[in-house]
Amino acid sequence: MDCQETTIADVLLFKPRVFGDERGFFLETFRESWFSERGLEYNFVQDNHSSSSKGVLRGLHYQMEQTQGKLVRVVRGDVFDVAVDMRRDSPTFGKYAAARLSEENKHLFWVPPGFAHGFLVLSDMAEFVYKCTDYYHPESEVSLRWDDPTVGIDWPLSEAGLEEPSLSAKDKEGFLLDQAPSFLSRELSGGLIG
Numbered sequence: 107m108d109c110q111e112t113t114i115a116d117v118l119l120f121k122p123r124v125f126g127d128e129r130g131f132f133l134e135t136f137r138e139s140w141f142s143e144r145g146l147e148y149n150f151v152q153d154n155h156s157s158s159s160k161g162v163l164r165g166l167h168y169q170m171e172q173t174q175g176k177l178v179r180v181v182r183g184d185v186f187d188v189a190v191d192m193r194r195d196s197p198t199f200g201k202y203a204a205a206r207l208s209e210e211n212k213h214l215f216w217v218p219p220g221f222a223h224g225f226l227v228l229s230d231m232a233e234f235v236y237k238c239t240d241y242y243h244p245e246s247e248v249s250l251r252w253d254d255p256t257v258g259i260d261w262p263l264s265e266a267g268l269e270e271p272s273l274s275a276k277d278k279e280g281f282l283l284d285q286a287p288s289f290l291s292r293e294l295s296g297g298l299i300g
């Protein structure tokens with residue numbers, strides 16, 4: 107497995123070795139040692155699986171309590187995946203790292219706790235599976251707006267022939283980084299935003 111750093115420290119891209127033969131393919135999709143050999147100790151407690159059609163954008167979500175680290179990958183289709191640094195004390199606060207994840211490249215994107223996460227579906231449909239380091243906590247989940255000008259994510263909408271993404275009602279109501287001082291006033295354990 108090859109591990110690549112990204113534009114943001116702590117956000118990693120794992121490129122597992124894929125073994126192809128006449129039957130098909132095999133790859134390892136998780137090893138605890140991918141983390142422990144980098145001094146990262148996480149306990150993955152929940153796996154998720156979602157399916158979305160072309161143009162759907164899920165996110166950008168994060169939980170202000172029980173902040174989740176997510177190891178994400180695509181098993182069908184093709185998505186543009188984004189992690190936004192929401193850690194107030196981070197030099198890359200408000201910055202984002204992105205990765206193209208697909209059934210083709212089989213890459214995994216590590217989104218640490220303290221990051222907002224979301225993805226845009228570029229294929230006709232995409233199935234998205236991921237491991238989380240804490241449980242779902244809807245009471246503290248918030249949405250950062252996908253088009254927040256302060257973050258300035260360059261979503262490949264035109265590549266998918268899209269003007270706008272398709273958003274859930276919750277995501278349409280997302281907050282903007284510079285209009286949410288109340289959100290950003292509470293420190294979470296570990297200096298995370300909240």
Ligand SMILES: Cc1cn([C@H]2C[C@H](O)[C@@H](COP(=O)(O)OP(=O)(O)O[C@H]3O[C@H](C)C(=O)[C@H](O)[C@H]3O)O2)c(=O)[nH]c1=O
Binds near residue numbers: 165167
């Ligand atoms: C996330 C989640 C959702 N749900 C239920 C709650 C709703 O009734 C339904 C759909 O939830 P939601 O619209 O929040 O699903 P997504 O928009 O895919 O949310 C996810 O989107 C981005 C990409 C993320 O990184 C998060 O994992 C998560 O926020 O599933 C659960 O029961 N457990 C869960 O862990």
